[in-house]
Amino acid sequence: xxxxxxxxxxxxxxxxxxxKGIAAGLGEAGMTVYVTGRTSERSSPSxxxxxxxxxxxxSLGGRGIP
Numbered sequence: 513x514x515x516x517x518x519x520x521x522x523x524x525x526x527x528x529x530x531x532k533g534i535a536a537g538l539g540e541a542g543m544t545v546y547v548t549g550r551t552s553e554r555s556s557p558s559x560x561x562x563x564x565x566x567x568x569x570x571s572l573g574g575r576g577i578p
Contacts, residue, residue: 514541515541515542516538516541516542516543517541517542517543518542519542519543519544520543520544520545520546521535521538521543521544521545521546522545522546522548523535523538523545523546523547523548524548524549525548525549525550526545526547526548526549526562526565527547527549527561527562527565528561531547532565532568535547535565535568535569535576536565536568536569536572538569538574539568539569539570539571539572539573539574539575539576540572540573540574541574542573542574543574543575544574544575544577545566545569545574545575545576545577546577547562547565547566547569547576547577547578548562549561549562562578563578565578566578
């Protein structure tokens with residue numbers, strides 16, 4: 513795995529599918545990852561999923577920011 517610590521990425525569509533997978537991979541490489549989706553309301557199901565993706569990035573060694 514490439515070491516990308518100190519680098520920053522923005523991943524759109526990170527609530528599921530390819531976007532979530534990319535966010536996870538970048539987190540595993542040590543990046544800070546801003547994860548975004550279509551819904552900005554914090555109580556929506558999509559926003560909760562975005563926060564879950566950010567926690568996933570954290571758990572893999574990166575820094576996830578919803």
